Amino acid sequence: MPGAQALVGYKDSKGSMTVKTYNISSYTLASVVQSKLAFDVWDERAEEDNGVMVIFAKIKVPADLAAKGMLNQVWQVGSSVDSEGILTPHDMNAPNLNAKGTLDLKGGQTVVTGGVDSKTKKRNIHGVLNAVSWGVLFPIGVIIARYLRPFQSADPAWFYLHVSCQVSAYAIGVAGWATGLKLGSESKGIQWTAHRNIGITLFSLATLQIFALFLRPKKDHKYRFYWNIYHHGVGYAILILGILNVFKGLDILHPEQKWKSTYVVVIAVLGGIALLLEIITWIAVLRRSNKSTKPYDGYNGQGGQQPFSA
Template sequence: MVVTMKPILVFCILICLLVPSLALLSSSFSSSPCSNFVFPNDKAFASCTDLPTLNSFLHWTHKPSSRTLEIAYRHTGITSPKWVAWGINPTSPRMVGTQAIVAYQKPDGTMTVYTSPVNGYRTQLQEGELSFPVSDLSASFSNDEIIVFATLEVPDNTFALNHVWQDGPMNGNSLGMHDLFGSHLQSMGTLNLTSGQALASHGGDSNTVLKISHGVLNTVSWGIMMPLGFMAARYLKAVGPSTDPLWFYLHIALQLPGYIIGMAGGATGLLLLLHKSSGIHQPCHMGIGILLFCLGLLQVSALIFRPAKDHKYRYIWNRFHHGIGYTVLLLGFANIWIGFSILKPAVGWVIAYGVIFGAIVLSSVVLEVWKKLTRDGKTDAAQEVTISVNEAGGNTA
């Protein structure tokens, strides 16, 4: 039995699987993870912001009538002993002068939380009184996340505050020095109590935009458009002569723009590398990216150097082109997940691309099975025709 499938059915499968995934990715970009967080005992805050560095989030409620600011500072991704701190600097957005709240988990599992005025760069974050009253101080640790709760007393007519956050290693019960590069030098900003917004300082916003742009551009390029271009060539071509040259034009229409987008993503990665305060120094990720750029250039060059169909070396070029294509697919997927582990985006972004990745893999499996059934069906039909011809020739003889 010959299995057939029209090109429109292939497109329907891809659209049904991938469009919902792309919608999920879009919604995850537009939503704020901090607003979806549920605190224990249904505690709620009026405002929240995803801080641009150090996997941190700040929730707060400003009550002018009582001159209080209730805050919850969350620091996620804590997989090794670490201290965290958040504080307000009454004079400027910098570390020295910050009135901080420090928290960490002891080796016995209990939490320690206290106040510490930062009076110099070589501070050991010793416990001390702050320049303003603090109450309801507590901290918790669960699911690799420390949450610090506190109520601060702020002066009348306070509309904005300079705030600073930080983390560092623990050596038993002793606090180690935090890193002096990258995100650790960008963890400060301004908290607008009127608008409910938080703005980063000292270039933190530009670095964050670069990181997001780098991740989005490369994910769309190597993780979505390149695989779809591969699928268009492999599975539409298998439908039969009726899709020629449709499959080729669709293949080029997806992969050429995909490569250009990947070049733009590589440029943002280079800017991050050259920007000393970005904290991006990942030789493995960068090496794979450079290799992808070179291999992708070889693939795109097929538009110019591809031999004619009847050329005696066309089969060699086909093997070369297909082999590089498979390599680009595998390295592209691998580098995207490596990039996620480096940038540590909000979990919604990872889940959204995970759904897209799963849809691509699932649709490839379904279409690969269809392709095999189609090929086997054609082979069986050809064999039946051959047998019939032979039998007819024998009967004639």
């Protein structure tokens, strides 16, 4: 991380343990090469036993840090160091992000940060808000509109349920999007490009969809047909992007497997409900079509034959 004064231990090309110093000023490759630290360090060495590496060194603590008596400490495990001494990026999983503590220079104690830090909590909140909004509520709203609308007995209840779900999804999604922007501004050098771009596209389309409610033509208006095409197309785009981005977010957060499994089950249940309702809807539509196209048999409802018109 930028600002870190790092001691890096690794095996060189000959298989010997070596220790190098890195004054990391940014996330660019130029700053992750061997360089002198901001303080004096000597007698660096490293040992390896059964895959566990231990670094030893003597350092001269800067006066300002010595006066405070506390020193922030971070540690990481990377994949490799190339022949030019450039470090490859380490993972950004939760254990990596929580690998930090405070070293008490006066008391001789190391305090390891326990639990979940504030940034991880923000990530979790961001994930939950967006999973509930775009990943659950919005699909439910789509199901309501598609499968309740054909039934006259559900009119206009289906419309109000549909709008309620989508507006709620948008409101929660705005909160999730805002937390995402905040996380992005606090994580300089860490970019999840695909996740971010999908999120921006998703929020933009959803905002257009909300404003489209105020421009919705009446049923008999000549432009209603084109509005319906737009509304349905954008809606399905939001549906697909929302679910896709939830899975991308899960891949970034790397939560316990049970959380990803839970969301997969939720989506599978919603998909199963949609499939069942699709079958029921098509059966109802086909029956209605058969009744409307049944040939006239020449008799009225009382069994009498209707006269031919001259």
